[in-house]
Amino acid sequence: MSGPDAGGAVAGRRVVLLGADGTVGRWYRTHLLAGADTVTTAGLGAGADHRGDARTPGAGLREAVAAADEVVLALPEDVAAACLGWLAGCTGPGTVVVSTCSVQLPLFEAASQRGLRAPLRGVNPMFSPTLPSAGQSVVVIAPDGEADAHVRRTRTRLEAGSMTVSVMDPAGHDAAMSVLQALPHAAVLSFVDALLAAPVDVPTLMRIAPPPARTLVALACRILAAPPEIYWDIQRANALGGERRKELSSSLLRLDALVEADRADDFRAALASAARGLGPYAAEGAEECRELFELIQRRRTARRSAGGGAPG
Numbered sequence: 001m002s003g004p005d006a007g008g009a010v011a012g013r014r015v016v017l018l019g020a021d022g023t024v025g026r027w028y029r030t031h032l033l034a035g036a037d038t039v040t041t042a043g044l045g046a047g048a049d050h051r052g053d054a055r056t057p058g059a060g061l062r063e064a065v066a067a068a069d070e071v072v073l074a075l076p077e078d079v080a081a082a083c084l085g086w087l088a089g090c091t092g093p094g095t096v097v098v099s100t101c102s103v104q105l106p107l108f109e110a111a112s113q114r115g116l117r118a119p120l121r122g123v124n125p126m127f128s129p130t131l132p133s134a135g136q137s138v139v140v141i142a143p144d145g146e147a148d149a150h151v152r153r154t155r156t157r158l159e160a161g162s163m164t165v166s167v168m169d170p171a172g173h174d175a176a177m178s179v180l181q182a183l184p185h186a187a188v189l190s191f192v193d194a195l196l197a198a199p200v201d202v203p204t205l206m207r208i209a210p211p212p213a214r215t216l217v218a219l220a221c222r223i224l225a226a227p228p229e230i231y232w233d234i235q236r237a238n239a240l241g242g243e244r245r246k247e248l249s250s251s252l253l254r255l256d257a258l259v260e261a262d263r264a265d266d267f268r269a270a271l272a273s274a275a276r277g278l279g280p281y282a283a284e285g286a287e288e289c290r291e292l293f294e295l296i297q298r299r300r301t302a303r304r305s306a307g308g309g310a311p312g
Contacts, residue, residue: 012036013069016061018054018083021045024100025074027129031161032154040064055082065090070150071118072098076229077237081107084114091118096150098123102177102230103237104141105170121150124173126180128226134162141173178240185223185231186245192220211293218296 015033019025020041033039042050042061050061054075057065065071071091073080080099084107087097095118099107104122111120122141125133138158142148145167155165168176195205195217209217223231235241258267275282 012038014038014040014064014067015070015072016040016042016064016068017072017074018042019072019074019079020048022074023129024125025072027125027133028072028074028098028100028123031133031163032123032157034157040068055079057086062086062090065095068095070096070098072100074100077101077103077107077233081110084111084116087118088114088116091116093117093119096121098150099141100124101237102181102234103174105174105239106237108143108170119148119150121148121154122170122173123154124177135164137164137166139173139176140165140167141170142167143169145169174238175240177234178238178244181234182238182241183244183248184219185234186241186248188216188219188223189231190248191216192224211296214296215292 012034013036015037017025017029017033017039020029020039021043025041025043029039040050040061041048042052042054042057044051044053050058050064052058065087068091071087073083075083080101088111091097097111097116097118097120099120099122101107101122102124104124107122108120122139124139124141126137126139127133140151140154140158142151144151146152151167155167158165196202198205205213206217235245257263258270278285
């Protein structure tokens with residue numbers, strides 16, 4: 001596999017990128033592959049070197065994988081898992097397989113069960129790859145943490161792009177994702193479901209919606225504008241997602257009980273406890289929210305000045 005050449009320089013790696021035509025695949029190629037790397041692409045798009053379903057590779061793709069230093073699975077969770085069988089037959093311990101899945105532990109477990117000898121690593125950008133990457137957070141997943149050479153190289157390239165890198169093991173990653181992805185997405189989807197069931201039409205609601213409501217609607221619209229498979233995987237594939245949804249449901253029931261029993265003092269105590277739990281971020285988050293609401297107001301004012309007005 002690739003290493004220093006006769007002059008001491010590091011030669012480019014041979015990389016196979018499965019799912020190269022997706023947004024995550026394009027992001028990975030831009031930020032984690034070097035100009036000296038030889039990249040072989042596979043995907044459903046017409047521009048792929050190997051066009052077709054990654055779960056049923058042809059001989060050419062298998063040969064490319066067998067010769068690769070790195071194989072990237074920029075694929076949905078179920079597709080990536082379905083590829084492990086044939087990857088186990090093509091790769092050896094000298095190849096690194098990288099998953100970009102939102103949920104990682106099931107893939108690591110399946111890789112072990114299916115006899116994948118190649119070390120498996122993960123990279124999860126904590127933002128939509130359609131957004132600018134500078135200043136964003138990325139999680140790198142590896143059982144051995146910082147001791148892993150691939151992790152160190154990945155961190156170096158991401159930090160060179162002004163991204164913040166955290167290294168986690170698969171179980172720790174999925175536990176964090178259940179809180180940071182499955183939980184807020186469930187809350188937002190539940191909110192928009194309740195909003196659409198309300199006895200007031202959407203145009204009327206949006207004309208008078210205050211910033212908190214508009215922010216929640218905007219978050220819901222962000223989800224609705226993306227492929228449903230992304231958010232289905234986040235909810236379904238994370239084994240801890242069900243616990244987070246139950247906790248969300250229990251929180252709503254506790255709030256309802258406080259209101260029904262007219263327990264204002266307990267409500268105030270619950271808010272004070274939440275503020276203490278958030279620690280220094282309670283003040284920082286309030287300032288971030290103020291800036292966000294000001295941005296929403298500026299956009300609405302500019303739209304009305306231009307003769308537009310709120311939707312509806």
